[in-house]
Amino acid sequence: MFPNDPSNSLHSPYPIRFAQADFQALKEQIEGGNYGQLFVLLDENTARDCWPILAPALAPYSPQLLQIPAGEDHKNLQTCQSVWTKLLQKGAQRNSLLINLGGGVLGDMGGFVAATFKRGFDFIQIPTSLLAQVDASVGGKLGIDFQGLKNGIGLFQFPKMVLIYPPFIQTLPPEEVRSGWAEILKHSLIADAQSWPQLQAMPPLQDMDRWQQIIAHSIQIKDHIVDQDPQEKGLRKLLNFGHSIGHALESLSWNSPQPLLHGEAVALGLLAEAYLSAHYLQLPQKELDQIEAAIRPLYPSFPLAQIPPNSFFPLLRQDKKNEGKTHSFTLISAIGQGQFNQSIPYTEEDRIWEAVVFALGG
Ligand SMILES: NC(=O)c1ccc[n+]([C@@H]2O[C@H](COP(=O)([O-])OP(=O)(O)OC[C@H]3O[C@@H](n4cnc5c(N)ncnc54)[C@H](O)[C@@H]3O)[C@@H](O)[C@H]2O)c1
Ligand SMILES: O=C(O)C(=O)C[C@@H](O)[C@H](O)[C@H](O)COP(=O)(O)O
Ligand SMILES: [Zn+2]
Numbered sequence: 463m464f465p466n467d468p469s470n471s472l473h474s475p476y477p478i479r480f481a482q483a484d485f486q487a488l489k490e491q492i493e494g495g496n497y498g499q500l501f502v503l504l505d506e507n508t509a510r511d512c513w514p515i516l517a518p519a520l521a522p523y524s525p526q527l528l529q530i531p532a533g534e535d536h537k538n539l540q541t542c543q544s545v546w547t548k549l550l551q552k553g554a555q556r557n558s559l560l561i562n563l564g565g566g567v568l569g570d571m572g573g574f575v576a577a578t579f580k581r582g583f584d585f586i587q588i589p590t591s592l593l594a595q596v597d598a599s600v601g602g603k604l605g606i607d608f609q610g611l612k613n614g615i616g617l618f619q620f621p622k623m624v625l626i627y628p629p630f631i632q633t634l635p636p637e638e639v640r641s642g643w644a645e646i647l648k649h650s651l652i653a654d655a656q657s658w659p660q661l662q663a664m665p666p667l668q669d670m671d672r673w674q675q676i677i678a679h680s681i682q683i684k685d686h687i688v689d690q691d692p693q694e695k696g697l698r699k700l701l702n703f704g705h706s707i708g709h710a711l712e713s714l715s716w717n718s719p720q721p722l723l724h725g726e727a728v729a730l731g732l733l734a735e736a737y738l739s740a741h742y743l744q745l746p747q748k749e750l751d752q753i754e755a756a757i758r759p760l761y762p763s764f765p766l767a768q769i770p771p772n773s774f775f776p777l778l779r780q781d782k783k784n785e786g787k788t789h790s791f792t793l794i795s796a797i798g799q800g801q802f803n804q805s806i807p808y809t810e811e812d813r814i815w816e817a818v819v820f821a822l823g824g
Pocket of ligand 1: 505506507508511512532533534537564565566567568569570590591592593594597598599600601602603604612613630631632633634635638641642645724725
């Protein structure tokens with residue numbers, strides 16, 4: 463059974479808590495921090511759907527709102543510059559606090575902005591998308607996209623707190639729920655075979671108890687891995703399953719009329735890298751079939767014709783896990799058993815291409 467609150471069983475050096483409707487835990491954190499100015503970063507969607515829920519709790523602290531445009535195409539230096547400029551104009555100092563109220567784009571970028579402004583001031587993640595609740599807000603990876611490379615510039619820095627209010631996900635568009643689900647599947651595939659049979663269908667959004675259990679469990683898997691390797695020297699690379707190929711597909715899709723959401727690209731990456739797992743690590747065919755059955759009906763594909771190999775491979779070679787002239791993948795030898803540092807030399811790129819064709823159903 464999934465526990466309802468991850469707090470007791472987590473290892474992170476900062477609190478990861480579920481919020482009650484009064485956001486009392488947040489108020490206590492703010493009051494304990496002796497902060498100067500309080501800033502809240504939001505986008506047009508979280509300003510509309512989430513801020514009205516949080517605002518009453520923060521009213522006594524007179525927060526200043528900083529709004530940025532929503533979406534991955536704004537996860538860049540230009541948006542950071544606009545936030546740094548506003549922080550300067552509004553007199554932000556080292557003892558300021560930034561609350562990131564949004565999905566993974568906003569949290570990765572807001573954390574990066576806070577961690578670098580005047581060499582860094584405190585930030586709190588309040589993740590509002592499913593993807594950010596189960597994955598992006600946890601573990602301290604911060605950054606922005608750069609020159610077409612996903613998260614090309616960034617750093618590791620933990621927030622002061624992660625506060626999760628699961629009902630926020632009720633206003634998410636269905637494709638964003640599905641996007642977050644891909645990272646939940648990933649957590650099970652790399653480290654937790656037990657939960658896999660329970661993840662064959664997404665619960666309805668009305669069933670918040672069930673969602674809270676799933677979110678808590680998924681966070682526990684990630685937290686346990688990050689705790690052992692916060693800077694991704696080894697074990698943390700497990701969390702990148704599906705991302706070598708997923709990130710390359712995601713970046714290439716930005717030039718198309720239908721860009722892939724991060725989780726959609728990861729879902730295709732999971733398929734492709736499961737295919738490679740069958741070839742290189744003997745992932746049983748039966749398990750590959752199960753992975754396909756869980757992913758294909760749920761996620762859109764992407765036209766293979768828009769993934770020219772001469773654009774795809776240069777991007778794949780930029781993957782942060784690579785060393786020397788080999789691709790370094792995270793693969794799985796069985797459902798629940800991730801294996802990192804799986805080298806595939808450039809000379810075997812034909813096999814990788816086969817995996818891409820398999821994932822895109824070509
Ligand atoms: N740091 C990490 O460890 C990590 C992990 C996974 C993903 N990521 C990054 O996270 C990003 C994807 O995050 P995402 O899927 O949350 O995307 P996102 O931040 O773009 O949010 C998805 C969309 O939903 C909207 N939204 C968010 N919460 C809402 C709510 N409660 N109600 C209505 N609308 C809401 C947002 O405005 C946005 O339009 C990618 O850039 C990815 O690289 C980071
Ligand atoms: O936390 C991690 O570590 C992850 O790899 C989680 C991923 O889901 C996430 O997309 C992360 O941002 C990818 O990081 P990157 O280093 O490959 O850019
Ligand atoms: Zn991801």
